[in-house]
Amino acid sequence: xxxxxxxxxxxxxxxxxxxxxxxxxxxxxxxxxxxxxxxxxxxxxxxxxxxxxxxxxxxxxxxxxxxxxxxxxxxxxxxxxxxxxxxxxxxxxxxxxxxxxxxxxxxxxxxxxxxxxxxxxxxxxxxxxxxxxxxxxxxxxxxxxxxxxxxxxxxxxxxxxxxxxxxx
Ligand SMILES: [Zn+2]
Numbered sequence: 429x430x431x432x433x434x435x436x437x438x439x440x441x442x443x444x445x446x447x448x449x450x451x452x453x454x455x456x457x458x459x460x461x462x463x464x465x466x467x468x469x470x471x472x473x474x475x476x477x478x479x480x481x482x483x484x485x486x487x488x489x490x491x492x493x494x495x496x497x498x499x500x501x502x503x504x505x506x507x508x509x510x511x512x513x514x515x516x517x518x519x520x521x522x523x524x525x526x527x528x529x530x531x532x533x534x535x536x537x538x539x540x541x542x543x544x545x546x547x548x549x550x551x552x553x554x555x556x557x558x559x560x561x562x563x564x565x566x567x568x569x570x571x572x573x574x575x576x577x578x579x580x581x582x583x584x585x586x587x588x589x590x591x592x593x594x595x596x
Pocket of ligand 1: 542543560579581585
């Protein structure tokens with residue numbers, strides 16, 4: 429176990445939890461039935477059981493070993509993720525296993541906009557949640573990939589909705 433406090437799975441500027449502006453008092457009193465708009469990323473926070481299962485599946489898909497989550501049932505955040513030990517496999521092998529399991533490269537116009545520590549791949553699971561998997565670049569192409577991380581996205585990780593939601 430590398431510990432439950434690892435935060436590498438959610439690192440990257442497009443996946444930072446958006447800074448909510450400090451609330452200003454409304455000019456008019458709100459109607460009593462007013463509900464604030466549901467947070468766009470809420471499904472990854474509220475459906476934590478599905479997220480945990482999916483992350484475990486991803487570890488199996490890449491023949492890796494799940495070593496820790498960056499969330500608990502009490503401490504949750506918008507992009508819950510896990511660290512996966514690649515068990516010595518090469519960078520290319522990990523990428524090919526993701527491709528065989530339906531993951532696609534998460535680039536826009538050939539550019540990867542977040543998670544620059546590795547190559548990003550994404551897939552929408554049948555439960556409606558998106559997953560972003562980052563295969564860390566090895567220091568030397570002949571060496572195995574040092575780390576794989578995966579995290580949940582409630583919207584397409586390269587989609588406009590997520591991009592707008594991520595701007596502080
Ligand atoms: Zn992401």
